[in-house]
Amino acid sequence: MSYAIDSLIRCFGLSSPSKSIPLQLLSRSFLVLSILFFPLAWAAAQAGDWPSFTVHSGPYARQQTLVCAEVDEAVGARHDALALYEVTGGSNRRPVTVQWEGNRLCWVLEGETPAGTQRRYALALAASGGGSTPAGGIQATLADGRVRFVAGDDRTLLTYQRDPAPVPAGVDPIFSRGGFLHPILSPAGDTLTRIQPSDHYHHYGVWNPWTHTEYQGRELDFWNLVRGHGTVTADGVDNLAGGPLTAGLTARHTYLMFPDSAVREGAKPLLEEQLDLGVHSLDRNAYQVDYTTTQRNITDEPFVVKAYRYQGIGFRARPDWDDATARLLTSGGKNKADGNATRARWMMVDGPTNSGRSGILFLSHPDNYDAPQTIRIWPEGANGGKENVFLNFNPAQEVDFRLRPDGQYRLKYRMVVYNGTLDSAAAERYWQDFAHPPRVVVDGAGKLQGKRVLVYTRNGKGYVHENIPASVAAIERLGEENGFSVVSSDDPAYFTPERLADFDVLVFSNTNNDIFETPAQHEAFRGYLEGGGGYVGIHSAIGSERDWPYFWRVIGGTFHRHPKRQDFDVAVIDPDHPSTDFLPPTWHIRDEECYYIKKLNPAMHVLLAADLSTVDDPEGKAGYPGETFGNSFPASWYLTNHGGRQWYTALGHRSEHYSDPLFIRHILGGIEWAAR
Known part of the structure; x- marks a missing residue:
């Protein structure tokens, strides 16, 4: 205590305890001062370095x-x-x-x-010295081949069935399978799902097999198990977790192809699937289930999900839901009578239970393949009008879904299970939460806090992209949200050593052709990069300065051509970069130009690559790029071999891309990396 007293005395300008003030008096003074000032010290500790x-x-x-x-x-x-x-x-x-x-x-x-x-x-x-963990929450427990999700008040919410479910007596065991959700219970405890109904023994609560696929020229059906083409096995459960707010698991599934319909031994694995489940209780009357499936083609040949009317995540309802008792509504305002084969962001269905009405709202994420996806609904009159509530989101009802060799593909869905009924406004709010969640910013910890960015938009003679205003506005918004300042200009007078020294990153947003006017501007740009400056190039920036070899080398290449604008897939090559670490393994790009670049710098580190097997381009198959990179072509990369940090993305042709959250985050990651 004497050291603390001595320090306190010095703080208040008092004499040393070794001099004229008695130790007993000082001890009492220290106690009083401690009582007075401890709350201030505690507050300071609370406001320390914690985010x-x-x-x-x-x-x-x-x-x-x-x-x-x-x-x-x-x-x-x-x-x-x-x-x-x-x-x-x-x-x-x-x-x-x-x-x-x-x-x-x-x-x-x-x-x-x-x-x-x-x-x-x-x-x-925490005031008590330890963080609080309230009682309750949700727990996930594995026993007897299934995982039960149980709320804190001991209510079972749903079950993931890992082990194959036995079939009813007299039914072919080929119908037995695991890897599905059943039962899904209402918050009041009533079962909403059904498995192995006599009209469709292959229906399993909530499950997601493919129906009409092609591999090596052979048609394969993993939905209608009786055909004997193959099955889906559940191979294990990992990452079982629970807590005060959420519980979850990771399950592993395999798509197996049988040698033929009469032989099941020696089945060949074609797809590996990872199913991530997350369960969160909203209140006593609702809970949500996040259902994310990631599939990887583990073969050396394409696996194609052919366009067909039903496949993908499906739901078979309890037997007393039918035309007369169930209510179904989609985001497009359709119902059970007219909703089949329409597109929807969400669809909800509810019906009677022992505890009153209950239902499930199904949400499909906008990043999913072919979103908003087409839906399959058993229409009124199906199955004789009885026991006929079945629905599914289908990513391949109107278009094929091609899974390239070693390619990974992610689909994200959410279910909100509720008591009573929901109106369309509530359903839309749930979808917005799922599709466009609130943005959480860690205050003062932004990697771009205080940085200065020059957005350069100069275009020489030739084609000028209409997207430039949208791109500038998007980067300005990123600056406001992430603490960096933005100056936008098409004036090459900025390119002097003195003016460029004011900026941490140069963003060339859809520049094209000749963008500098003097050799001095060339040298200023070169000096900036070689002095450690950061650079970000977007889309047609690769077509800038086409007669300057240094620019090709430092940016990574120069524009050659592009096929017609279309949808295509982009594979994430490096998932650990800030411009890619949030992306799905395969990113389905809408209405975009697939750029082919020539004079590529072999020092580039590729981040994204276009999957050319999804690009309609007869000219490219016959000429460049041909088979230069097989079925891939670089679409985003970085370079560090010229003193600075250069990042480029070939994406971003349309103005609408600059309001796409994934694409904007892709650009933000590039700016973050270049600014380091």
Whole structure:
């Protein structure tokens, strides 16, 4: 104590305890001062280096929305000692239930959050010295070949069936399979799903096999098991987790092809599937289930899901739901009578149960293949009008879905299971939460905080993209949201050593042809890069300075041509870069130009590659690029061999791309990397 007393005395300009002040008096003084000043010290400790967060609702109103954020490893390592508080005005703080998974924390925006508003949260040392973990939550337990998700009040919500379910007596065992959800229960405890009905023994609650596929010229049906083409096996469950807010699992499935309909031994694996489930209780009357499937073609040849009327994630309802009792509504305003083969963002169905009406809202993510996906609904009168509620989202009802060798493909869905009924406004709000979640910003921790970016849009004689205003506006929004300033200009006078020194990153947004006017401007650009400057090139920037070899080398190449604008797939080659680490393994690009670049710099590190097997381009197959890169062609890359950091993406032709959250985040990641 004497050291603390001595320090305190010096702080207040008192004499040393070795001199004229008795130690007993000083001890009493220290106790009084400690009582007075401890709250200030505690507050300082709380406001130390722990992160705070701002949650932006965006253009949509939110209700009981789950949000998550990533923090540094050092913070995550101490999460047991931390608590999360909502800052509600001034120094007022309200404790918030939080769930940690490594360096990731999640919490709920309690109540309603109006559109266009912000809410602030802060981590701090918990007052008791340890973070609080309230009772309840959701747990996932594996027993007897199935995983049960159980709420804190001991209500079972749903079950993932891992092991093959036995078939009814007298039914061919070929119908037995695992890897499905059943039962899915209403929040009140009533079963909403059904398996192995006598009209379709291959129906299994919620499941997602392909129906009409082609491999090596052979038709394969993994839905109608009685055909004996193959099956889907459930091979294991990993990452079983529970907590105060969510529970989840990762399941592994395999698509097996039988040698023929009479021989099942020696089955060949074609696809590996990872199913990620996440369950979150919204309140006593609703819970949500995130259902994400990632499939990988593990063969050396394409696996093609052929266009067909039903396949993909399906739902078979309880037997007493039918034309007379069930209510079905889609985001397009369609119902059971007219909804089949239409497109929808969401569809919901509810019907009678022992506890009143209950139902499920099915949501399809806008990043899914062929979104908004076409839906299959058994129309009125199907199955004789009885026991006839079946529906599914189908990514390949109107177009083929091609899975290239070693390609990975992700589909994301969400189910909201509810008591009572939902109206279309509530359904739309749930979809917006899923498709466009609130944005969580870690305050003051942005990698671009305080950086300065020059967006250069100069075009020489020739084609000028109409997307330039949209691209500039998008980057300006990124600056506002991420703490960096943006100057946009098409004036080459910026290219002097003195003026370029003001910027951390140069973004050439759809520049094209001759963009500099003097040799001095060329040299200023060159000096900037070789001095360690950051560069980002977007789309037609690769067509700039076509007669300057240095530009080709430093950017990675120069424009050659592109086939007609179309949809095609892009594979993520490096999933660990900030411009790609959030993307699905295969990114389905809409209405875009597939750029072919010549004079490619072999020093480039490729981030994305176009899948040329999905590009309609007879000229390219006969000429360049031909088979230069097989069925791939670089679509985004970076270079570091000229002193600076150069990043480029060939994507971004249409103005609409600059309001696509994935593409904008792709650009943001490029700017972050270039600014380091």
